[in-house]
Amino acid sequence: MSSYLIKNAHIVNEGRIFNGDLLIKNQRIERIAGMIDNTMHATEIDASGKYLLPGVIDDQVHFREPGLTHKAEIYTEAKAAVAGGTTSFMEMPNTKPTTTTQERLEAKYGVGAQTSLANYSFFMGGANDNYDEVMKTDLSKVCGLKIFMGSSTGNMLVDDEKALIDYFCNFEGLIATHCEDEQTVRENERKAKEQFGDLVPFFMHPIIRDEEVCYLSSSKAVELAKKCDARLHILHLTTAKELDLFTNKIPLAEKRITSEVCVHHLWYDSADYYIFGSRIKCNPAIKEKSNRLALMEALLDDRLDIIATDHAPHTLDEKRNSYFKAPAGVPLVQHSLNMMLDFHQQGLISMEKVVEKMSHAPAICFKVKERGFIREGYFADLVLVDMEQKNYVSKGTIHYKCNWSPLEGHIFRNTVTHTFVSGHLAYANGVFNEEKKGERLLFDRN
């Protein structure tokens, strides 16, 4: 295993930015100091003017394997993640077949071990009828349980009230939920059909899946979690109304109910459906501008804990369908850090906060073992970012299997130049080194 010495970087970690050197040895961060002499003949990387961040931990991605590999594979999407500075991901269970048994879950870990350039963890999927399987989950090796309280892509809706209560009251690990009220969605779809027939335009998406749809479901999840004292994590919040369900009065580590926001809900607003149409059709829908501003505010005041992507690739052919046939989901994992740093460059958020929400907070929230921070002894999951180098998003630079992004044509003024995954320099200036794969995430849970 090679050693690396990163020289003269602006190190961003735990609320501070300081200049220094960092030595990587045996997968881990050996030393952090103002100046380190290269006595061990480690490979030196001159990081003058660049920023060194802990690698991003993305707690919500869909990599489509097994069964939907025409859209994406763990191999391709993990590479894209690494190119964008995401060193660890947690993947969702709505694959084909769904990840609802321990056997299928472990099979996924097997694929991850063989193909994923990034560190990986896979969610167990909760359905109406697999309670016993779910309860066998090893909490020190699996990130959590995913429950769809509102169906998205794939058929995993938990609509049986009793099953829901069983999970909330008995599952000891983290329960991540997708919250949208299915009945209200159906009703709104019917109304839209009345007006437009089968060719409902895409700008109706945030009207069909509106604020009420989200609030009905997320408030119910919170109520249930409080009753059962469940460890609830609500994914991809999109509305101002839901934000008061969350507190910023206690530290993240003590919260029993945590929240996540996705980059596209901070980036786009409902007007963009007129521009991008089906390309940004996603569930929950992207809402009006006032919601976008409220989400950013809640992120800054810690009512929202984590930033993720909900990376959900589909092929462009699938996307080029009419409203009811076009699948929901947007591929984003390669650009989440770029997008958040773009917000930083617009003066909307500090770089320390970006790092807190993308690396530290997921690590705390999921109790990830020895990752998410730049600390001596921790795994060397690190990203070097050049905040001046331009980064033009085009098909040539997109690594997703589906090979498109709604961001095509956008020019970022920040670029990920190097990514270390567990001490292995997996990506440097556009070139991958795939000799060593990522590792399975472990969790500090008693």
Place this chain on the structure above:
Amino acid sequence: MSLLSQKHLLGIQDITTQDIQLIFETAKQFKEVINRPIKKVPSLRDITIANLFFENSTRTRISFELAEKRLSADVINFSAASSSTKKGETLIDTVNNILAMKVDMIVMRHPNPGAHQLLAKHIDAQIVNAGDGTHEHPTQALLDAFSMQEKLGDLRGKKVLICGDIKHSRVALSNIFCLQKLGAKVRVCGPPTLIPKFIENLGVEVSYDIKESLQWCDVANVLRIQLERQDIKYIPSLREYSMAFGLNKQLLDSLKKEIVIMHPGPMNRGVEIDSDVADSKHAIILQQVENGVAIRMAVLYLLAGKKE
């Protein structure tokens, strides 16, 4: 496939209340877009629009052209001065010649009322009426009502006064149709010579008393005296018109309430409206212009109705 109930936008009379609300919702979103640093969006890429102006226009033409360009449509302009209609070609032939070059949409202003209806019967492309004689000017009515709604909220039960040269105004007629569809009460006010006979049959109130009418209304939409259409003398003199029907600060101060002042432009300052009224905080004249681009983007977008 148009997302409105009609293939064309010929007049407000033809479209439904639901159409109007859809246009407003869309315009609201496009207004948001044109206030971004990057205003141009690819929504109408590959759509070609011809702007045919058989009558002079500055702001409407610019507003349409900007709307088209912000949506990334390809735009060609055509004005009567340089046209072959001067050489004796019929309207339908002129337009068909342009369509043969694969144009998807026509935005047309024409001095003859009903020219658009005639055209709609004979050609395939979609038509947007940018004013036909003294008949209709639908996008102006939409942007006026949209601006009112922005200022006042739901227009149901709101009282709107249209004052000035009603007889020669296509804005007035479209405004009346649009406001009534949105549930507002409409009154027209002006000298009897400039108010068409039987206009009350449209369900509007008629008044010749400007002060009482201003006291009654929530919004006053002040129309221009159309000097170019005064072929016979409808009013004794501009000075006299201004004294009897012009809006000035003194008149507005004498009201017991604040009203919103609108003007579709171009203004004749000192005739139908005084500078201290036009430039006051009650006037939303420049907001109307801004909304004009958003409304026209919405109309073009919804008529084009791209599926993806």
